[in-house]
Amino acid sequence: MKSHKIALIPGDGIGVAVTEAAWEVLGRAADGAGFKLEGTSFPWSCDFYEKTGAMMPHDGIETLRGFDAILLGAVGWPKRVPDSVSLHGLLLPIRKAFVQYANIRPHRLLPGVEGPLRALSTSSASARTPRANMPAPAGASITARPTRSRSRPRSSRARASSASCVSASSRRVSAAASLLP
Secondary structure: OOEEEEEEEOOOOHHHHHHHHHHHHHHHHHHHHOOEEEEEEOOOOHHHHHHHOOOOOOOHHHHHOOOOEEEEOOOOOOOOOOHHHHHHHHHHHHHHHOOOOEEEEEEEOOOOOOOOOOOOOOOOOEEEEEEEOOOOOOOOOOOOOOOOOOOOOOOHHHHHHHHHHHHHHHHHHHHHHHOOO
16 A cells, blocks of 8 residues: 655644644545554644744754645734734744745635635636745845835835846746646
8 A cells, every 4th residue: 555654733823733633634645545644743833933933943944855745724823923023933844854835725616615706617727826935035024015114215226126026926827827737
């Protein structure tokens, strides 16, 4: 029987419960499909950060390379640990090391669920939404609306850096989207 090694990183808050439920569903799916899942759980979270001063050990990425997949829960607890710490200490290193530059989210209508698209049939309404999985590099700024925190406008060099980052990210996500069925 084929077996797959899965790294489980439940993360923080709701991530723990969601990862536990997802693991149960994956286990049942594996049983039904005739393969086995072997899970190894890692405590890498904001709790881990508060105890050790790091979101994951220095060899965390190398440890994860030994697995076939990673089941990553919600990570972050801004009241306890700044988002920048969880982002740069765990999420981005994992995304960069495993080239997870696009997040593909499937959407479909479910039978019996009322919603604004209910006039469509469940077979005709299906979409996948690709979105960038990585924020802009340090110094670049991507915002949905103008911020008022700047006392003076950014230089043309900073604007060009932001535009370049957005353009590169858009190209990567567009390339990933073109591969979708």
